[in-house]
Amino acid sequence: MIDAYNAAHDVVDIILRYGYTVGSNGRYSRPGEPSSNGVSILKDKNKTYNHSSNDPLCSELNGIPQPRSPFDYFCYFDHSGDYKTATKAAAVELGMSKSSASAAPPPLDVAELERRYLAAAGPPRREE
Numbered sequence: 249m250i251d252a253y254n255a256a257h258d259v260v261d262i263i264l265r266y267g268y269t270v271g272s273n274g275r276y277s278r279p280g281e282p283s284s285n286g287v288s289i290l291k292d293k294n295k296t297y298n299h300s301s302n303d304p305l306c307s308e309l310n311g312i313p314q315p316r317s318p319f320d321y322f323c324y325f326d327h328s329g330d331y332k333t334a335t336k337a338a339a340v341e342l343g344m345s346k347s348s349a350s351a352a353p354p355p356l357d358v359a360e361l362e363r364r365y366l367a368a369a370g371p372p373r374r375e376e
Contacts (some may be wrong), residue, residue, distance in 0.1 A: 250319045253338040259294045266325045273346035278303040290315055332338065 253337075265305035267279030268287060276287040278300055286300030295315035298307045305324055307314050323334035 249339055249342075249344065250317070252342055252344065253319045253322065254294060254317045256342060257322075259296055259316075259321075260289060262318040262321045264297060266321050294318065299310050305311050 263276055264270075268276045268278075269282050269332060271277040271283070271285035271287070273285065274289070275285040276289065276296075277284040278286060278298070281300075281302070284302075286298060286302055286303060288297045290297060290300070293315065295317050296305075296307075297306050297313075297315050301308065302305060305314060305316050319334070319338065320340065323329060324330055327334040327337060336345065
């Protein structure tokens, strides 16, 4: 699922969506720091390398160099880092889940809405 999400999204488009800005020398800056220039684009891998330890997706945390993919940004910013939830949401977004069919139910017609309303309200009450 993660590979499919990454293949469907360009990393530059993704970082711009989450508030990163174009910096100088082909680099990008983290949100809130327009001159940080701490993000390098690895175009051939569709990933970034985030050099700044102030970036929540810093590639150098825990001493292990870790380039970041479009899915990493989606997971962090839209799902608070919860990979399980992000994976399910990505499946729905990409139409690769049974949930995607029920994600947006078809609109009800007026007669159906009225029928449901009356069924929920019960029989009319008589005023005494």
